[in-house]
Amino acid sequence: MITLYTSPTPNGHKASILLEELGLKYRVHRLDLAAGETKSPDYLKISPIGKMPAIVEELPGGVQRRLFGSGAILMHFAEHTGRLLPQGEARGEALSWMMLGISDLGPTAMDMFRFSVRAPEKIPYAIDLFKSELLRCYQALDNRLAEEEYLAGEYSVADISCFTFIAVAASMGGRLLERYPHIKRWHDTIIARPAVQRGLAVPE
Template structure:
């Protein structure tokens, strides 16, 4: 059983979509980001950086994994799926995964902050992050003009990672007009049943349940228990 600590964000969905694609049994523990639950001592024992998602693999001596990209690699290698076995295919998958981790996620995340949440609207800053996000989506479009998926003809964790962010382009205020190959890929991935299930994790009712103090305290005791085993 995989214990998944997550919230309804692109990075959180990367983990839940991957778990759904792989068909691994997992339990969802929604983290209330607004309440700062990810900064509590019990969670920092799983992820010292205080960010979601994180997993604990109970079937592997309660091994904890944090950082969304590392989680995807761990799960792919654990199952031998969503990661090519050949050297070049694996490298291409890792390259495009790192492209998302170092580029698409951070740039779109900053676009979200300044476009949606920052108290003062600073047009040059907003334009800087939106323009860079658009440029990165154009890079994806160029790659997808050459192959069906990012690492080649096979669907991999690189597609999951990039798709979970690229699908949110409207929220970042970034247009995908004219990026026909990207739009084709966005639709192809969105049609996958496992993806449709994964982006609904955690369910709204699950997230609301975490605000119940008794349930939260029970979860904390449980986590402490299996981390000490």
């Protein structure tokens, strides 16, 4: 049995969309971030950094496997099932775009939100920096999606990794999808997938 520790955020949705796409059975343990549940001693045994998403898998023989962070989850289940991670030349593309979602797009989008919305004091340097870095990610995605239907040619973990941060930004208003027509075409195709809709509804 797979238990997904999550909360309704873009990183959590990467894991739930993946599990839905792969048709794997899992149960959901909802974490209350505001109540500090990711910092509890029990949860820190699963995710040493105290962040979600994380997974505990019960394996035969009473063995447990933990996975923490959306990147490890995407990679592990794609490799384990042999799905959503193309082989051959496209593998390098898939891993590169998957990592762009994890190490560039996601952290930059979160820092942009923190500095422009949450911060009690608005620091123009930080806001300008994260905005320009975010636009750099959007432009790279749009350019790639002008060439290919999906980031690695076929639908893969690369798309799931980047999609959730694009979807949340698009849902907050603004002109992201208007400005980047290739991202819009890709976003609209992915959001229409039934597994993506189910994944976005987790935790209910």
